[in-house]
Amino acid sequence: MTERDYAIRSFKEVTLNAARHTEERMNLYYGKIKELMNNYQDLILENQMVLDELEQECQEKINENMAYALQYMDSYDYRMNLGKLKKEVNNIILIYGLCDMVNRAMTLVKYFTPNFGTEYYDVLYGCFCRHRKMTDMEIMLELGMSRASFYRKKKAALRHLGYYFGKS
Structure with a gap:
């Protein structure tokens, strides 16, 4: 399912429920998100980094890729710390679920936030989703926004993201 398909499918529920939320509730979502x-x-x-370390550990232990190591982990139990490996794989799965929820909420911000959806998405992506951290000033310059406009849009974007995050 593409981002646009997901956004279209969610349109009815989101638009009907958005009107019901009070300013107080949006502020609560803002704080949490x-x-x-x-x-x-x-x-x-x-x-x-954890994924890279696990990959390296599997490479060192059996000189094969991670998928091979997981497939035959019972055979190599004496050479691997299976408890740690299973715990880390479980954590990775949980983090993947969180990332999926954030991505879905950001898709809804982009397509269904009135007037400024794309700008809000760009602000959120610049602040929180890049591979390297950027200062607010760098993001402002990249997006061509004034300081006041940037912080106003960042707060509004986080409020909408918090609302949509609760719905995804």
Whole structure:
């Protein structure tokens, strides 16, 4: 399913429920999603490091790729720390689920936020989803926004993201 298909499928529910949410509730979502997104980029980068370490460990132990190691892990139990490996794989699956939810919510922000959806998406992507951290000033320059406009849109984007995150 493409991002656009998911957004279209969610249109009816999102638009009907959006009108029911009060300012108070949107502020509650804003606080929670801001806390999550402030740690999101670090979580993704750390997750990539763990994946690389697990891949390297599997390469060292049996000189094959990770899929082969997982397929035959019972045979190589005496040479691998299976408890650690299973725990890390479980954590990776949970982080993947979180990433999927954030991506779905960002898709909804892009397509269904009135007036500024694409701009909100660009602000969120610039602040939280890049492979390297950028300062707010770098993002402002890239997007061609004034300081006041950038922070106003960032707050509004996080509020909408929090709302849509709860729906995805």
